[in-house]
Amino acid sequence: MPKVLVSDKLSETAVRVFKERGVDVDYEPTLGKDKEKLLSVIGDYDGLAVRSATKAMAPVIEAGKKLKVIGRAGIGVDNIDIPAATAAGVVVMNTPYGNAITTAEHAIAMMFSMVRLIPQANASTHQGKWEKSAFMGTEVYGKTLGVIGCGNIGSIVADRAVGLKMRVVAYDPFLTEERAIKLGVEKADLDTLLSRADIVTVHTPLTDQTRNILSRNNLSKLKKGAFVINCARGGLLDEEALKDMLDEGHIAGAALDVFETEPATDHPLFGNPKVVATPHLGASTKEAQENVAIQIAEQMADYLVRGAVSNSLNSPSVTAEEAPRLKPFIALAEKLGAFAGQLTRTGLKKIEVIYEGDISELNLKPLTASAVAGVLKPMLSEVNIVNAPVIARERGVSIAETVRDDADAYDSIIRLKITSETQTRTVSGTLFGGAPRIVEIKGVDMEASFSPHMLYTTNEDKPGFIGALGRALGEAGMNIGTFNLGREDSGGGAIALVAVDEPISDDLLEKVRALPHVTQATALAF
Known part of the structure; x- marks a missing residue:
């Protein structure tokens, strides 16, 4: 019988679920805070169920010699070393949808608390004061709410705001016009949202693209007297800039449930009468905690007993028999998707995956999910290969899968076609010696391996371009690994895909974009 350790405070309903599904379980809700004790006992367990207190980092994973799965009851996995888990063959699962409603409700509650000065009025009244004139609030009726990130949680916030008769403007690169209409919101770019919103709420994950999305520059684009809410992730908001703009009166108030450094026991915004702050309570309801506890127990038990994988962040949903043959194609599909995704800046409408040749005989569902992810x-x-199709559908992105028995030049080939609001982009790849390779981009034949750091450019096919690009990289001290070229025809459009040894800085990228004949330049990471 597999054995699981619950090392954080989860609803005890999870214990019952584990036992009902044939899994032995030890419920030790304070053990996760004792790093040394956790290290001493983890070797006895097949699974580890956690919330946020347990730090399942590399030493814990290394000590867990029998460990097969780590389950996070909730969304964020900052406390789990996913690369270390992957290297050790440990599946990492989370419950991405268990606390969506409660987090959205908290954002709405924070909005009301902020604009109606409820915490301040409450404190004053408890002190025996009766200061009606000191707490003049603002109505939300008829105001414009700017929702940055209109996925699972953001769309619920938008729905509640529409019910409050607010005008809702949403910014999300993956939100289509059709989905926006269904939600009753207006889709806009970020600058438009910032210029029009009376209240801004952010609901994106923390990624390289979204980090500091409410920067000093973007906060300055808000109209004077606007309000700001962050119940998503610390790091999305420039907290120092927010303080300055609150002091200057440019921003009227802020409601924060998350902070860049947590626990935030000492913060420059604490004590500011214009700020409502809570200690990361977005998921703190009885219903949400019960939901995520039950879900993670069900998922972990299903994996340990039956081998079923769901909501995994690092493992494809495939059977043990399929895995060896599918593994390299899964890597190819995901890398082709990552290539296209990093080049797509406008709203996605459709993702089409076309399989040609011998690959058409395989189980294609995990491959398509990998490409979408x-x-x-x-x-x-x-996002992962399990929840990627759901997330795409939530944003109104259609997914198509086409199978062709014959391939023109290769035994097997995957072609990925991305349709956005402004263009259609294609990229194709195959396996050479089991390793993923690009063989076509936008109809241009080329052969290129994937590297951790790459530069993609499109340019006019003119003499001197290759030398100018190489010189720019050389002057920046950037070592070139491979340099792959392709072109439509002589003097037409051309593509360069360059593998380099280090990440490309923003300054270097701007220099490349300024070179003669360059029409596009993007830094890629794989």
Whole structure:
């Protein structure tokens, strides 16, 4: 019988679920705070169920010699070393939808508390004062709410705001016009949202693209007297800039449930009468905690007893028999998706995956899910091959799968076609010696391996471009690993895909974009 350790405070309903499904369980809700004790006992367990207190980092994973799965009751997995788990063959699961409603409700509650000055009025009244004139609030009726990130939680917030008769403007690169109409919101770019919103609430994961999305520059674009809410992740908001703009009166108030450094026991915004602050309570309701506890117990038990994988952040949903043959194709599909996703800046409408040749005989569902996950992951770091199709559908993105028995030049090939609001982009790949390779981009034949750090450019096919690009990289001290080229025809459009040894800085990227004949330049990471 597999054995699971519950090392954080989960609803005890989870214990019952584990036992009902044939899993032995030890419920030790304070053990996760004792790092040394956790290290001493983890070797006895097949599974570890946690919330946020337990730090399942590399030493714990290394000590867990029998460990097969780590389950996070909730969304965020900052306390789990996913690369270490992957290297050790440990599946990492979370429950991405268990606390969506309660987090959205908290954002709405924070909005009312902020604009009606409820915490301040409450404190004053408890002190025996009766200061009606000191707490003049603001109505939300008829106001414009700007929702940054209109996925699972953001769409619930938007729905509640529409019910309050607010005008809702949403910014989300993956939100289609059709989905926006269904939600009753207006889709807009970020600058438009910031210029029009009376209240801004952010509901995105923390990724390289979303980090500091409410920067000093973006906060300055808000109209004077606007309000700001962050119940998503610390790091999305420039807290120092927010303080300055509150002091200057440019921003009227802020409601924060999350902070860049947590626990936030000492913060420059604490004590500010314009700020409502709570200690990361977004998921803190009885219903949400019960839901995520039951879900993680069900998922972990299903994996340990039957081998079923769901809501995994690092493992494909495939059977043991299929895994060896599918594994390299899963890697190819995900990398093709990541390539296209990093180049897509406007709203996605459709993702089509075309399989040609021998690959058409395989179980294609995990391959398509891997491709979709690759497309979405640059903006949504918590996406995985299990939840990627659901997330795509939530944003109104259609997914199509086409199978062709014959392949023109290869035994097997995957073609990925991305349709956005402004263009259609294609990229194709195959396996060479079991390793993923790109063989076509936008109809241009080329052969290129994937590397951790790459530069993608499109340019006019003119003499001197290759030398100018190489010189720019050389002057920046950037070592070139491979340099792959392709073109439509002589003097037409051309593509360069360059593998380099280090990440490309923003300054270097701007220099490349300024080179003669360059029409696009994007830094890629795989």
